[in-house]
Amino acid sequence: MKDTTMLSRRTFLKKTCLAMAAPTIVPSSVFGQHAPSNRITMGFIGLGGMGTNNMRNFLGQPDVQAVAVCDPVSITNEYGHWYKHGWNGNYFGREAARLIVDDYYSSKAAGSYKSCAAYVDYRELMSRSDIDAVMIATPDHWHAVIGVAAANSGKHVYGEKPLSLTVAEGRAMVQTVERNGVKFQTGTHRRSDASTRFACELVRNGYIGELKRVEVLLAGNNRTAPTGAWTPDPVPEWLDYDMWLGPAPQAPYHTMRCLYSFRFIEDYSGGQNTNNGVHAFDIVQWGNGSDFTGPIQVEDLGAKFPRDGLFDVVEFIHFRALYANGVELIARTEPDAFQITFTGTDGWVSTDGSKVQTSRESLKSVRIKPNEIRLYESHNHYRNFLDAIKFDARLASPVQIGHRSTTIPLIGNIAMKLQKKLAWDPDKERFKGDDEANKLLSKPLRSPWRV
Ligand SMILES: NC(=O)c1ccc[n+]([C@@H]2O[C@H](COP(=O)([O-])OP(=O)(O)OC[C@H]3O[C@@H](n4cnc5c(N)ncnc54)[C@H](O)[C@@H]3O)[C@@H](O)[C@H]2O)c1
Structure with missing residues (x-):
């Protein structure tokens, strides 16, 4: 997998534009023994620091097929310097994520792979019946709205911590997940x-x-x-600010x-x-x-x-x-x-x-000892989520x-x-x-x- 930190901004943007024009085709050979019926198709929502990291981890699972990414940020490296060097590369947003997915599959099936889909609005991703599960790593004020929409669409969810912005939202998420019978792994990964x-x-x-x-x-x-009275900044061209704010109050x-x-x-x-x-x-x-x-x-x-x-x-x-x-x-x-x-x-x-x-x-x-209290053993939070979907394994962080x-x-x-x-x-x-x-x-x- 290429490290995006190694790419110049120009090369990165050029590759991104090319990818944007291409349809979604991933050859079966990429997934080895994992026939389509054995694969879990995933959409990734919120592709900043943690979402990009989660997506890379899911890409590394042989039975996951990444088909869509979603973020109101198209692409930016403005915040890259805040993340420890090399953790996720310096670029964030849906187009940066799409390039990571494209590079990953292209490297495995040279020449035949074309791009995954990129959305600004998660509702478009959610309406796709070919997506089994979603990863949500948006800011906390979106967790409940998107998590509930996902569960109501019958999609399994890997949802970042904290579960919700308020106690009432968290309870609504529990009820919706239970009602729809989907799997929901919270990103509290120390359980693994x-x-x-x-x-x-x-x-x-x-x-x-x-x-x-x-x-x-x-x-x-x-x-x-x-601090004190501060002056608003202009909204950058790479951000759909209204979609970022979503359920939160309007603010400069x-x-x-x-x-x-x-x-x-x-x-x-x-x-x-x-x-x-x-x-x-x-x-x-x-x-x-x-x-x-x-x-x-x-x-x-x-x-x-x-x-x-x-x-x-x-x-x-x-x-x-x-x-x-x-x-x-x-x-x-x-x-x-x-x-x-x-x-x-x-x-x-x-x-x-x-x-x-x-x-x-x-x-x-x-x-x-075997007769003492043994806590549930999961060794990989991502794998545990996928095994819960495929084999009904118990989730580490339901x-x-x-x-x-x-x-x-x-x-x-x-x-x-x-x-x-x-x-x-x-x-x-x-x-x-x-x-x-x-x-x-x-x-x-x-x-x-x-x-
Ligand atoms: N499990 C962990 O250890 C861990 C570590 C870091 C962050 N997190 C959690 O992950 C979440 C994101 O944190 P971060 O540090 O990655 O923040 P970030 O700001 O780097 O990334 C959030 C991303 O979500 C996007 N977003 C905003 N509204 C959206 C929408 N409607 N649809 C799709 N994407 C949207 C933003 O544009 C941004 O790219 C937070 O809830 C945080 O608590 C968990």
Whole structure:
């Protein structure tokens, strides 16, 4: 596969224009033993940093056939320098993605491959009956609208975390997926990581005694935006801005509003708490054995928000949550951190999502026995999704679990914003006796978009 970082902008754009004129034909030889009936045809929606990365991973699966890409960004390298060099190349958007797909199949079947389709509007992609599954890696404010549309079209979904922008949207996604009987894998991929599973198994099997407390440390905001009164930028020619905004309120364009930095604006996301935080809270839920429920209380401990400017999400996270089993969860911003530490009556286990540390060295060499609690083993989040579609394999991060892991930072954000201690009913998914807080469990959507 060619690395787009190696291409000059001119060569890249020339190749893209040629591809745009060509029909979709992928010769069978590309898929080896995987006959058409064995293949999963996929469409990719949202082709910025993570979507492009996900698409490359799906392309590497022998039974996936990429047939369509969709993004209101045609092609840009304006944001490439923000991504670690070489991670995804410097180009993003639907035409950049189409070129990656084209290059991939052309390299396998020289001469005979023609282009995959590229759309600005996901509804066109969704209306295609030849697409089995979609990957969604748009900004968070689109997750529910597009996820629900996909499930209602009978398509399986690999949907990025956080599951949704609000608790109400997340619940609607769960219900729609269940009603349509499609598979939905949430992008909380630590569920497919062996070391994270081991850390959680140590906790679940009492190797640190009775679990009492979990501490989550999350890095701070990694972008800056204008403060005070700021001047809008012209909308770039490569962006369909109205389609990017979609269900979010109309707002003047600024370079720091859209790609990547949408994370720090409430209309589109919930800051690092719902960004890296969802991965951490997902691990908390796994280790605590509370996958299908949530805390019963959530309390602000002195979080800080920006005073003015373009970014408005919490910039210093600090909240406490309490589970019905007495386990206390504390989340806090700590520079450059991603750390989850489980403390019990007889030691602690800590993970940064790849490396496990323990209070006693001997814990690291524990072998979990067959008669102990063994957590679900998936070794590749993408493969697990495809196997769920083909063989009904159990999903590592089904929508129900994704929803509960996303709910924690969402209700944490509400407590921090209102500077309150709130009682949460995880069954009804409502705050007890607080209308002001309950109002923040959903957000109005700009017409014509709906969940
Ligand atoms: N699982 C992980 O570890 C992980 C890592 C990074 C990002 N993510 C998640 O992936 C999502 C995207 O994050 P990112 O960093 O790639 O952001 P990004 O800004 O780089 O990419 C988002 C892309 O979605 C496109 N988009 C916007 N509206 C769209 C629409 N209506 N239809 C199709 N595409 C649309 C944007 O134009 C952009 O190209 C976020 O929800 C983020 O939380 C997950």
